[in-house]
Ligand SMILES: Nc1ncnc2c1ncn2[C@@H]1O[C@H](COP(=O)(O)OP(=O)(O)OP(=O)(O)O)[C@@H](O)[C@H]1O
């Protein structure tokens with residue numbers, strides 16, 4: 140066995156994108172994501188910030204295996220996803236990725252507990268275990284006192300926290316959020332971002348996509364996307380002058 144890997148023994152990235160590109164044929168052809176190189180390490184809380192039309196949702200769909208790149212390599216938890224069949228990709232997606240979107244997409248006539256428990260309906264676990272797991276996940280997002288409420292009776296921040304609990308119920312390795320605070324006032328946005336802080340402290344790997352610079356600063360690493368191109372943001376690292 141040869142061990143020439145310089146990172147041998149270090150933690151493996153959850154996400155490794157190399158030269159990822161996604162263009163839409165058009166006409167006119169749009170290069171929505173260009174030559175993206177991105178690594179997300181286990182336990183990292185990353186934000187991707189950029190203006191409307193910069194390629195954020197396209198990138199999220201690629202990260203979440205909802206779409207395929209036109210070029211490049213993507214390894215999720217070390218698995219090269221390019222070669223997988225559609226069936227294996229959707230299995231991997233269901234096992235590894237939790238999604239949170241701007242619109243909460245909750246079932247209106249079901250309780251909070253049912254909304255979360257029903258997300259596990261097709262998993263090989265008993266109804267009893269689904270309920271127990273849903274209850275535990277709702278406790279993680281601070282909603283133990285809302286289990287029997289219907290979504291329409293909740294605040295926006297509470298609804299989004301139900302959606303987060305639903306995404307976490309499958310115990311994903313990566314939580315992907317696309318404008319999770321886009322429908323919320325600042326007070327409700329804060330309650331959602333506080334939950335992300337807590338989940339991050341518990342070791343969850345998070346990638347939050349946003350056009351809101353304030354939201355992006357809650358992450359411990361920020362990357363910027365503009366015209367489909369990613370750049371790391373180093374402006375929050377102290378300059379050598381500031382450090383002395
Ligand atoms: N299915 C598609 N077909 C053609 N062009 C698309 C498609 N999806 C996205 N695009 C184009 O790719 C570019 C990036 O779109 P994307 O939705 O990723 O932007 P975004 O950063 O998420 O914007 P917003 O902040 O408004 O949600 C845009 O120019 C968009 O028109």
Ligand SMILES: [Mg+2]
Nearest residue numbers: 195196197317
């Ligand atoms: Mg978008």
